[in-house]
Amino acid sequence: MMLGRIHPFAIALLTALVGAFDQRVFAQESGGDRRDSIVAKVNDDFVTTYEVMKEIGAALESIQANDTLSAEDKHREWNKLFWSEVRKQAEERLILQAAKKLGIQISEERVELKIQEQVKEAGGMENLLKILGDQGLEFDEFQDSFRRKLTRDELLLRKFGLADSGSGARAQVDVYITPREIRDFYSRNKEDQYREPARVKLRWIVLFVHRVGNPQAAKDLADSIVLQLRQGADFEALAKEYSHGPNARDGGGWPTERTADGQEVWTYLTQGRPGRETSWPAIEQVAFNLPAGSISDPITLDMGDRKALIVLQIVDSIPARELSLRDVQLRIRDDLWEKKVYKNVERIKRELLRDAYIWPPSLLEAMKGD
Numbered sequence: 001m002m003l004g005r006i007h008p009f010a011i012a013l014l015t016a017l018v019g020a021f022d023q024r025v026f027a028q029e030s031g032g033d034r035r036d037s038i039v040a041k042v043n044d045d046f047v048t049t050y051e052v053m054k055e056i057g058a059a060l061e062s063i064q065a066n067d068t069l070s071a072e073d074k075h076r077e078w079n080k081l082f083w084s085e086v087r088k089q090a091e092e093r094l095i096l097q098a099a100k101k102l103g104i105q106i107s108e109e110r111v112e113l114k115i116q117e118q119v120k121e122a123g124g125m126e127n128l129l130k131i132l133g134d135q136g137l138e139f140d141e142f143q144d145s146f147r148r149k150l151t152r153d154e155l156l157l158r159k160f161g162l163a164d165s166g167s168g169a170r171a172q173v174d175v176y177i178t179p180r181e182i183r184d185f186y187s188r189n190k191e192d193q194y195r196e197p198a199r200v201k202l203r204w205i206v207l208f209v210h211r212v213g214n215p216q217a218a219k220d221l222a223d224s225i226v227l228q229l230r231q232g233a234d235f236e237a238l239a240k241e242y243s244h245g246p247n248a249r250d251g252g253g254w255p256t257e258r259t260a261d262g263q264e265v266w267t268y269l270t271q272g273r274p275g276r277e278t279s280w281p282a283i284e285q286v287a288f289n290l291p292a293g294s295i296s297d298p299i300t301l302d303m304g305d306r307k308a309l310i311v312l313q314i315v316d317s318i319p320a321r322e323l324s325l326r327d328v329q330l331r332i333r334d335d336l337w338e339k340k341v342y343k344n345v346e347r348i349k350r351e352l353l354r355d356a357y358i359w360p361p362s363l364l365e366a367m368k369g370d
Contacts, residue, residue, distance in 0.1 A: 040086050041359040042093040052085045058136070067246060068206070070304020087366055092148065094352045095345075099155045106150045114146040134263075156341070159348055177336045185332050186325050194323040199268040200287045201316040203235050203252040206245030207309045215307075222298035222309040229295045235313045244308075252313075271320070283310065292317040 040047035053060075063069065063077050122128035132142055186194065205225060212218040225238055239252030247253055253266035271288050286296050296312040349367070358364035 040090050040363055041357065042090050043097060043357050045093045045097065047086055047089045047093070051089060052082060055089075056081050056085050065246075067244070068303050070306070073304055083363075083366075087363060090358065090363060091349060091367060094349060094356060095152050095155060096148065098348065098352055099151045102155065102158055104151055104154050104158065106147050106154065110150055111143055111147050114150070115143060118142075152345075155348065156344060159344075177333045177340075181336060182329050182332045183325065185336060186328065190322065194328050196321050196323055198271040198288050198320040199318045200271075200314055201266070201268050202254055202287060203239060203313040203315060204245060204254045205235075205239050205243040205252055205311040206248070207242065207311075208244045208303075209307045209309070211244055218309050219298065222311055225311055226295060226298060229311070229313070235295075268316075268318070283312070287312055287314065288317075290314045290317075 037049045038046050039049055039052065059081060060078055063074055063081075066074070069077070119125050119128050122131060129139065132139060205222075207218050207222055209215055209218045212221055221242065225242060228238065229235055236251030239248050243252050245252065245254065247256060247264075247266075250266075255267060255269055256264045257267045269284070269287060271284060280301055282299050282301055286299055290296060290312075292314050294314045296310075296314075299310040299312070301308045301310050353364070353368060356364075358367065
């Protein structure tokens with residue numbers, strides 16, 4: 001991923017998150033200072049803030065731009081995301097170090113085969129390069145990601161005899177999933193895991209009380225908006241005119257999620273599982289009890305350190321349903337296979353951690369804690 005100058009917001013965040021660590025200033029790049037610091041040490045390798053920010057910088061700025069989150073909520077989300085990525089990179093270094101000790105090398109031909117699979121899936125090299133560009137990825141970084149995955153898979157094969165599906169090699173560790181295992185897992189979990197929850201597609205108008213003026217003025221404006229909507233006014237037009245919420249200029253569609261190519265798209269709110277967007281019980285209670293096409297009464301909401309009035313439009317409503325075994329059997333098989341493989345990855349990690357030097361100590365405890 002190309003990074004010239006790190007955004008000032010990111011620098012401020014890094015100061016807050018890693019200010020106590022070993023600070024280093026690297027050479028100028030693209031006309032500006034690039035500040036970096038060591039946030040973790042894995043034997044003789046380092047993880048730096050710059051490497052972490054290459055992966056999560058866009059997500060951090062998305063959190064910063066979310067006006068529905070309080071400053072405290074933003075810092076909590078930043079911190080969780082930052083240290084999750086540090087841990088991920090530290091564990092990856094452990095695996096790659098172990099592979100190097102075993103002399104594992106991945107040929108360019110194997111990497112190229114994986115790349116060609118991606119080219120075919122994307123509909124051609126030009127489309128793939130566009131997708132990578134939209135994500136801020138360089139092509140050589142994309143290649144490296146496959147090289148790392150192939151290295152991990154080869155380490156599993158060497159350590160535990162796990163064979164790739166279709167390879168013809170005999171696995172020393174049993175990862176075959178029987179039909180009975182699938183049926184039993186479905187029976188035990190269908191009530192919790194295989195019930196598709198209700199979903200609604202919403203538009204909202206957010207009126208922050210402090211921006212309207214005072215609570216009474218905000219209530220009067222919200223009531224006026226509801227009356228206009230129920231008399232046939234266009235919701236998108238009123239959202240663009242009055243709403244203080246995210247995506248107001250796009251008509252108030254909420255929630256949104258970021259696609260693989262970096263685009264924000266309007267999606268459904270899932271009951272009990274709001275996804276990456278913050279949700280509130282007061283909104284869910286109203287949204288999942290109104291039919292499609294309805295306009296809600298104003299909803300009073302505490303958004304962190306701010307009070308708001310919310311008006312919802314229920315664009316679409318999909319009721320909950322129980323998924324059949326036929327609907328989910330392939331997913332269950334893949335999930336059970338991944339769990340068996342993951343157990344062996346964890347065995348490798350625990351073995352490596354016994355003799356590894358990990359800094360800071362809190363990172364080592366987190367890596368041992370699974």
